[in-house]
Amino acid sequence: MPSNERPPIVLLHGLGRTRWSLWPVAREATRRGRIVHNLGYPSRRARIEKLADDVGRRMCEIAGDGAVDVVTHSMGGIVLRAAAASGAVPPPIVHRVVMLAPPNHGSELADRLKDYRIYRFALGPAGQQIGTGEQSVPLRLPPPPFEVGIVAGRRSTNPFFARVLGDESDGKVTVASAQLEGMRELAVVDRGHTFIMWAPDVLAHVFAFLDTGRFATAG
DSSP: OOGGGSOOEEEEOOTTOOGGGGHHHHHHHHHTTOOEEEEOOOTTTSOHHHHHHHHHHHHHHHHTTSOEEEEEETHHHHHHHHHHHHTSSOGGGEEEEEEESOOTTOOHHHHHHTTSHHHHHHHHHHHTSSSSSTTOSGGGOOOOSSEEEEEEEOOOOOHHHHHHHOSSBSSSSBHHHHOOTTOSEEEEESOOSTTGGGOHHHHHHHHHHHHHSSOOOOO
16 A cells, blocks of 8 residues: 555553653654654543543544554553543544553552552552552453554563562563453564663564554564
C-alpha cells in the first residue's frame, strides 16, 4: 500500500510522561512517510476514565471518516482500552495498535507504592488505578475490539523493583502483565521500560506490525 494511503498514526504516552517521550517513534514514522499525531494528555491530573474520554474525542477528530493506527507506551495502552470500552473510540476507527510495555493486568509495583505520599503526588489519581486491586482499571476492561501487537521488555536495572515484581519484567511491568487476551502477536525484547521506544529492534517491530499485522523477524 502506498504510504500516502496508510492511516495516520496516533501516539499515546504513558503515566507521568509527555508526548516528547515518544519522539523516536514519531521521527521514524515521519521518515517512513507516515502522518503522525503525537498526543499529549494530562496523565497525572485526572482519572483514567476522563483521560480516555478526552483522548477518544481527539482520535475521532483525527480519524474523520477513516481510521488510525495507534502506538502506545505503558498506561497509554490502558487509556486506549478504556476509550474503546466506553465507546469514546468506536472500533471501526482503529486499524492496528502496537502497545509498548502496557500493564494490561495491572502493576504490582503500583500496588506496593500507591500508599506513599510522593507516589500519589507524582502520579495523581490515575496512578491509584493501575494496580491489581479493587480499583484496578486494567483488570476491569474487556479485550480490545481491534488488532493488537504487544512488545514487552525483560531488562530490569532496578534491583528493588525487580524483587517486587519477581517475574521476568522490564523493571516496571512484567511480561505476563503486558499480555492481553486476543492479542495477535507478542514480542519480548531485551529492553527496559522507560526507554523501550528508543530501541531499533522495537521500532522495527512497531512498523512491521502497523504495515503487515506481524512483527519483524530476525535477520
